[in-house]
Amino acid sequence: MNRLKMCLLLIAIIGQWQLLCGQKITGLTATASSGNASLAVDNNTSTRWESAFSDPQWIVVDLGAEYPVNKVIIRWEAANAKNYTLEASTNGTDYTVLATKTNMGGGNRIDTLSNLLVTARYIKINGTERNLTYGYSIWEIEVYQQSAPVLTSMVILPNITQTMKVGSTMQFTAQGLDQNNDPIALTDVQVRLNLPLAVKTARAVTAGVSLPVAQADGSVRVTVARVPVHEIICFDL
Numbered sequence: 001m002n003r004l005k006m007c008l009l010l011i012a013i014i015g016q017w018q019l020l021c022g023q024k025i026t027g028l029t030a031t032a033s034s035g036n037a038s039l040a041v042d043n044n045t046s047t048r049w050e051s052a053f054s055d056p057q058w059i060v061v062d063l064g065a066e067y068p069v070n071k072v073i074i075r076w077e078a079a080n081a082k083n084y085t086l087e088a089s090t091n092g093t094d095y096t097v098l099a100t101k102t103n104m105g106g107g108n109r110i111d112t113l114s115n116l117l118v119t120a121r122y123i124k125i126n127g128t129e130r131n132l133t134y135g136y137s138i139w140e141i142e143v144y145q146q147s148a149p150v151l152t153s154m155v156i157l158p159n160i161t162q163t164m165k166v167g168s169t170m171q172f173t174a175q176g177l178d179q180n181n182d183p184i185a186l187t188d189v190q191v192r193l194n195l196p197l198a199v200k201t202a203r204a205v206t207a208g209v210s211l212p213v214a215q216a217d218g219s220v221r222v223t224v225a226r227v228p229v230h231e232i233i234c235f236d237l
């Protein structure tokens, strides 16, 4: 019985994703309960917003549109918040508390609040207690988008090394995973037919076979018969 010992090697994935990659959101504006809020979003780390000398005080950053927000960096001046909340809103009225910070240290301080995973247009810092008698003082507030899914690994099922009859077919599923190990859509999968026991098949191995992923579950149907017969070696087992 002629059988083909074949190994399918996945050699490339072509996807179409936006390359947002956690970039900083620009064009921010801000309002506050007191003081010149714009100085906290002017991209200048030597100018600062300072509130009135009382509790509580707040500052709201307007992103200009809704974004998938992942990280906020607050560059506090020495007159900083001992206790505060970070909140998010899509309409500027209804806020959700993302983080509550308490007993934070004095002096110039950089607070990085990450893994927020929230859709928001407005980010609010609500100071409830100061570390000094001065107002709340922030050099700069930075807001970052959530990283777009990026293909980082794949799971191929079943095991891609198979012994098959020539002319028979096999089906496998290629599932891409992003940096959070969540499934990611694949638009095209390229596979290579490798015949390790047959040196004469080098030409076929080099050429490879490209097959589109046509099904929503990412499965690809591979038919051995589609490989020209003269480019493969069959042997008896």
Ligand SMILES: [Ca+2]
Pocket: 039, 040, 041, 042, 043, 044, 045, 046, 047, 048, 049, 139, 140
């Ligand atoms: Ca500034």
